[in-house]
Amino acid sequence: MMLNGKQTRHLTLPLWKALIKHVDGQKRAEQQLKASEENFRVLAETVPQFVWTAQPDGSHEYTNQRWCGYTGFTPECVQRWDHLQFLHPDDRARNQALWRHALDTGERFECEGRLRNGQTGVYRWVLTRAMPVRDEAGQIIKWFGTCTDIEDQKRIEEALRQSQERVNALMNSNIIGINVIEGEQIVDANDTFLRMTGYTREDLRAGRINVMHMTAPEDRAQTQQAHQELAVRQVLTPYAKEYICQDGSRLPVLVGGVVLQHDPLQAIGFVLDNSAHKELEQRKDHFLGMASHELKTPIASLMLQTQLLRKQLAKQDIHNADRALSRMESQLNAVTRLIGELLDLSKIQAGKLEHAQETVDLGDVLQEVIEIVQQTQTTHAIVVHHSEHPPLLIGNKDRLGQVLLNLISNAIKYSPGANTIEVAIETSEESVILSVCDHGIGIPREQRERIFGRFYRAVAPYQHTFPGLGMGLHIASEIVKHHRGTITVESEMGKGSTFHVMLPRKSP
DSSP states (O other), X not given: OOOOHHHHHTOOHHHHHHHHHXXXXXXXXXXXXXXXXXXXXXXXXXXXXXXXXXXXXXXXXXXXXXXXXXXXXXXXXXXXXXXXGGBOHHHHHHHHHHXXXXXXXXXXXXXXXXXXXXXXXXXXXXXXXXXXXXXXXXXXXXXXXXXXXXXXXXXXXXXXXXXXXXXXXXXXXXXXXXXXEETXXXXXXXXXXXXXXXXXXXXXXXXOOBTTTTBOGGGHHXXXXXXXXXXXXXXXXXXXXXXXXXXXXXXXXXXXXXXXXXXXXXXXXXXXXXXXXXXXXXXXXXXHHHHHHHHHXXXXXXXXXXXXXXXXXXXXXXXXXXXXXXXXHHHHHHHHHHHHHHHHHHHHHHTOOOOOOEEEEHHHHHHHHHHHHHHHOOSSEEEEEOSSOOOEEEEOHHHHHHHHHHHHHHHHHTOTTOOEEEEEEEEOSSEEEEEEEOOSSOOOGGGTTTTTSTTOOOOOTTSOOOSSOSOHHHHXXXXXXXXXXXXXXXXXXXXXXXXXXXXXXXXX
């Protein structure tokens, strides 16, 4: 309110006091407003977000320095600033529509979009929010907004999305069965696992799928051991087993798994249908057994005819016949042994390898094997070390002899540059340890765990080929296993190998 000089002369004292109080109030309000604006600017320049204000119609009037530094705009250019020019083209239409809706309705504004750096041209994700500021009458007098950098959050979300897509693709795979196990109970599974085993979603919800119950009886001990390994190592080495399906049929599978959480212990299992591989193995074993049987008869007949021929030629005193026939018999013996190993291999796979139990004098068995080997292998001397006569064992004499024959024959074969094979026997109250040592080529470190597998031959690429099909050590290991023993190997390249067979003295 403005007063002229004449009016002020007629003011009474109370009116003067009221006027002065009113003017002071206005000054204090102006000072408070100025302080408030200054505090706002200090706050706006301190926070990590971009801060801006706009007029009721949406035209911008202020941005903080952080915004100017990012976009490359100066504060003087604010009112001419069109924020859409900094947005990614794909985000502009949605942002503009939401901003127009906020201006029309007075509702708060919120939108995610990619904002371009004015210096580098690189886009980063930001979350933009704006709130209307209203006067006492409820009219919007300005908009207060922020832009928060959410680039890292978006990257995490994208990584999670891609990870979820991969998980979904795996879960929806029609090749691999997947289940989630708590204890022995399967609490979740994909459709492939349910289809493989014949169970339904209803069986799953009702808790009717138990790992141990659906495991074949002969595989339950191995499965229990596998679960213990999973709890300790957090990962399960894949192993073969058979499931009992809902209809009672059997399904050969290959199973692996990893731990998901620990309290309670929850694991995810991966199940691969192993039927085709199992069938192929069975057909191959059947063929080996059939072929071995078919070959055995003509070889036996040929051996008999050779022996008869030797006797007849000896009577006629024909020179050099004995040497030729000895070579023939040696080759026939090798073929006979090969056929015998093929037969044993097929029996092992079928679980039908004979193991009659009897009292065995290991010293006598060793002596017999050495005599057999020395008749055909004259290049190496076999030296036996033991402090006392080897003890009696309960086992299968022929099978234990087969183990010794395979180990000594292998030692000779793989030490062509040496002339001795050493056999040692050590005895304790509980067991007997038989060691066969050669001074040959040795076994590469990475192959030592695999040499007991079927048809595996440990030969380095630079070594020449040795005869054999890689069955002897596998058969020997299976025989030792049946006697509740163990077979291990120590080796050093170029210096030789030592095989140790531990056999318990008591009957299995």
